Amino acid sequence: MTEEELERAIASDPDSDPPVDWTKPPIIIRPPKESVHLRVDRDVLTWFRKEGRGHLTRMNAVLRAYMEAHLPRQSR
Secondary structure, three states: OOHHHHHHHHHHOOOOOOOOOOOOOOOOOOOOOOOOOOOOOHHHHHHHHHOOOOHHHHHHHHHHHHHHHOOOHHHO
């Protein structure tokens, strides 16, 4: 399948998402962060740290995704 055929197939798929215009990203204002003391399993922390800088930000993102997945439908 050529690139052109692939793009046509994707465009004709009713389940495909519309293309995203990355030149105008949405502005997302998050609430301010709060410093907390959190105890996590050593292997979990080690895994996140191995992923490099920003491991605490990634851990926050995982917690946010979990929270958002468990919000009542009308709150999403």
